[in-house]
Amino acid sequence: MTRRFLVTGGAGYVGSHLVAALRARGDAVVVFDNLRTGHRAAVPADVRLVVADLADHAAVDATLGDGPFDGVFHFAGLTQVGESMREPYRYLYDNVATGIALVDACVRHKVPRFVLSSTAALFGMPDEVPIREEARIEPGNPYGDSKWMIERTLLWASRIHGLRSACLRYFNAAGADPDGRLGEDHRPESHLIPLVIDATLGRRPPLEVYGDDYATPDGTCVRDYVHVTDLADAHLLAFDRLAEGDVVWNLGNGAGHSVLEVIQAVERVAGAKVPYRFAPRRPGDPAVLVAAADRARAAGWRPRFHALDDIVRTAWAWREAHPEGYGG
Ligand SMILES: NC(=O)c1ccc[n+]([C@@H]2O[C@H](COP(=O)([O-])OP(=O)(O)OC[C@H]3O[C@@H](n4cnc5c(N)ncnc54)[C@H](O)[C@@H]3O)[C@@H](O)[C@H]2O)c1
CATH class of the missing domain: 3.90.25.10 (UDP-galactose 4-epimerase, domain 1)
Structure with a gap:
């Protein structure tokens, strides 16, 4: 049976590679993206693209209401560490408020599984390298902290509402689709x-x-540079592993x-x-x-x-x- 997914930020760098991986295995996809840093051309013409901001709760509700969805992959957000040190409240407000609202909407619309793009920035200055999932969480910037707050939101959504979640803490996403269809186009580029x-x-x-x-x-x-197609594979695997319980993985090479x-x-x-x-x-x-x-x-x-x-x-x-x- 064809499965159906919502991908927030699916017009962005990592999200677009996941959309390609989902479609390669026959899944149906809806992309939700405000195109702030993403690109319309990164979304295949036959994939439904909802151009809206996650802060537009009515648009989120309407999209999820058009379900059912087997899961949500959440890539959308502000992603620049340096910018977050200059504009801390914008990062905390945008990423956390939209993240909580999305999790809440998933619970209300009975989406069973949620996969979050989290980050190695949770670990700040780590005590030990390589960094394990159990390492001390001490984000060194508002960007990393905003992801940690969404991870905590997911923990409570799981305990209280049974929303299964995977928190995937990437290190440095790198590379491009080996078939040459997709790649990295951040403006400005910081990677x-x-x-x-x-x-x-x-x-x-x-x-x-x-x-x-x-x-x-x-x-x-x-x-630690991890190929974006390998990251996409990890998302598919994490989604499947949610059948057994919540997932927290550090993803690096x-x-x-x-x-x-x-x-x-x-x-x-x-x-x-x-x-x-x-x-x-x-x-x-x-x-x-x-x-x-x-x-x-x-x-x-x-x-x-x-x-x-x-x-x-x-x-x-x-x-x-x-x-x-x-x-x-
Ligand atoms: N690229 C990396 O190395 C890396 C490392 C660790 C974590 N991450 C996380 O992975 C995710 C994707 O990163 P990326 O490099 O692909 O970033 P990206 O900027 O290319 O993609 C983000 C996408 O989300 C969209 N978006 C942003 N805010 C939105 C909003 N409020 N409403 C709707 N759409 C919105 C953008 O238009 C864009 O298409 C991010 O959450 C990021 O924090 C990325």
Whole structure:
């Protein structure tokens, strides 16, 4: 039987890759997105796109009322750590208020399962790396805290109303659809791999590498890059695992890569030099953020794009073919 899902933020980077994965297995999808950072062209023409803001409760109710839905995947929200330090209340208000209202609407419309895009930003400056799900939660910014508040909302919705939920804490989503249909097009872009690629293509000034004196092998920050298609697979798996109970997974590649390693990977894939220079550290940047994704792996998650070069290759192919992103 065809299953039917609502994907908030399905016109965005990670959400659009999940929409593709759901459709590849024959599921029906409705996308709810205000197109603030998402792109109409990222949503297939035959998928219903509701262009509305989650703060428009009537639109959320009307969409869910047009169910039934087997589940909701919630990607929509404000996503910039730095911006959240400048506009804390906007982040707390927008992300938390819309998240709570969406969870409430799901309960009222009897949606049985909910999958949340959470974040590694919950962990702030971690005591231990790799970071396990049980690690101390101490968000270092309002963005991370807003996700934690939605996680807490889901905990109570599960206990009180029986809404099953999966909280998927991603580390750094990276790469692009291997078939070249979808990719990353944030404006402005803040993620390292597209920034390195655009610097290499001469589409932006030389890359600034923040800090060269961290306690890492080459002195630059180490992060965990997980392919966006592997993330989409993890969402499908987490949804299925909800049959057994609630899910909390940290999702990463398990292997960290430094900024200089990313630069070298782009140089290998592009066959060109990456222009960059060192700049002072950014306050609040931990030296190393790497996930212990053992829980998801034990549940059967098998990332297909482990190697950094494979991740970069898909991102490079997307950018070469779509120099203007979805705008071209
Ligand atoms: N990209 C990453 O590396 C990463 C890492 C950890 C967590 N996440 C989380 O994953 C989710 C998706 O991230 P992304 O990189 O795809 O971001 P994105 O900006 O590409 O996608 C977000 C989508 O949500 C839509 N949206 C935002 N606010 C909305 C609102 N109030 N109502 C309706 N639609 C709204 C945007 O238009 C966009 O299409 C986010 O919740 C983010 O916090 C992303």
